[in-house]
Amino acid sequence: MKHFFSVEDIDNSEQWIAEAMQLKKSPLAHKTLGTHKTLGMLFFNPSLRTRLSTQKAALNLGMEIMIMNFSGEGWTLEFEDGIIMDQGSSEHIKEAAQVVSQYCDVLAIRSFAELKDREEDYKEKVLQGFMKYATIPVINMESATGHPLQALTDALTIVEHKTETRPRVVLTWAPHPKALPQAVANSFVAMMQKLDVDFAVTHPKGFELANQIIKDTPVFYDQDKALDQADFVYVKNWSAYQDYGKTSLDFDWTLTKEKMKITNEAFLMHCLPVRRNVVIADAVLDSQQSLVIKQALNRVYAAQLVLKKLLDKK
Ligand SMILES: NCCC[C@H](NC(=O)CCC(=O)O)C(=O)O
Numbered sequence: 416m417k418h419f420f421s422v423e424d425i426d427n428s429e430q431w432i433a434e435a436m437q438l439k440k441s442p443l444a445h446k447t448l449g450t451h452k453t454l455g456m457l458f459f460n461p462s463l464r465t466r467l468s469t470q471k472a473a474l475n476l477g478m479e480i481m482i483m484n485f486s487g488e489g490w491t492l493e494f495e496d497g498i499i500m501d502q503g504s505s506e507h508i509k510e511a512a513q514v515v516s517q518y519c520d521v522l523a524i525r526s527f528a529e530l531k532d533r534e535e536d537y538k539e540k541v542l543q544g545f546m547k548y549a550t551i552p553v554i555n556m557e558s559a560t561g562h563p564l565q566a567l568t569d570a571l572t573i574v575e576h577k578t579e580t581r582p583r584v585v586l587t588w589a590p591h592p593k594a595l596p597q598a599v600a601n602s603f604v605a606m607m608q609k610l611d612v613d614f615a616v617t618h619p620k621g622f623e624l625a626n627q628i629i630k631d632t633p634v635f636y637d638q639d640k641a642l643d644q645a646d647f648v649y650v651k652n653w654s655a656y657q658d659y660g661k662t663s664l665d666f667d668w669t670l671t672k673e674k675m676k677i678t679n680e681a682f683l684m685h686c687l688p689v690r691r692n693v694v695i696a697d698a699v700l701d702s703q704q705s706l707v708i709k710q711a712l713n714r715v716y717a718a719q720l721v722l723k724k725l726l727d728k729k
């Protein structure tokens with residue numbers, strides 16, 4: 416693995432999950448692996464969990480950390496080759512990526528979809544640009560189209576909590592006042608396709624994810640039907656892929672206590688942050704079935720595993 420860009424970089428999911436569980440048992444077992452190594456973290460968007468859990472993971476490995484909030488504090492970057500830079504952008508990704516590479520040993524980046532132009536977002540110009548010009552490994556901390564650290568965390572959380580050999584896992588769309596990227600859903604789908612689970616996706620008409628993501632995963636337009644006998648319910652809003660960036664506040668899709676009754680006393684999952692009583696009702700978020708806080712803890716071990724793999728190679 417040269418970079419950790421997508422779920423496709425997880426070459427053996429069972430093995431990775433076992434290794435992450437081992438790190439959770441003894442987080443300080445590799446305390447000197449990162450001595451005199453620096454993790455650089457660049458944020459083009461806000462974060463709570465990703466920033467702190469990745470930082471914690473680096474600290475557990477004995478690394479130093481440098482963080483920069485790029486939006487507002489960094490120069491506006493240019494990503495196109497051969498362009499005359501007489502407009503808004505001040506610095507080309509070519510220089511920026513090579514310069515940062517001289518200060519750090521691993522570089523982690525967050526850069527969300529803009530949700531204006533689907534083709535532009537799916538080109539992943541920020542992450543692809545850094546991976547092209549950086550001379551050190553790059554980690555995706557949620558890009559325009561994927562959030563693989565979250566997906567690895569989710570897989571770990573499901574394996575930790577499952578009581579059936581092949582649990583039923585349902586990803587359900589939920590309403591949201593803001594247009595959100597497809598990144599979390601895309602990576603969760605890709606991750607579930609790699610695990611031995613009975614997986615289905617449910618969403619209203621018009622909120623189909625890309626065909627190249629869904630592949631042969633069953634999709635239901637009837638949420639109740641999908642939730643029947645579910646062991647894990649993963650709730651997430653995403654804006655439309657077809658009518659790109661369109662959102663909806665259809666409260667019929669809010670995950671309520673009544674809907675949880677259809678399931679097999681399912682565990683509730685969400686990546687957070689969550690809009691209470693829009694995406695998920697208080698009664699479900701505050702119930703014993705909710706794994707959302709435990710999920711957030713597992714972000715540390717997913718990040719630590721990825722960092723460890725990249726440092727082991729150095
Ligand atoms: N990293 C986890 C989710 C990040 C982002 N959510 C958000 O932007 C929520 C913002 C809000 O609710 O205002 C997303 O869905 O991709």
Ligand SMILES: NC(=O)OP(=O)(O)O
Nearest residue numbers: 462463464465686687
């Ligand atoms: N789940 C997640 O990535 O959270 P943050 O956006 O707070 O980092």
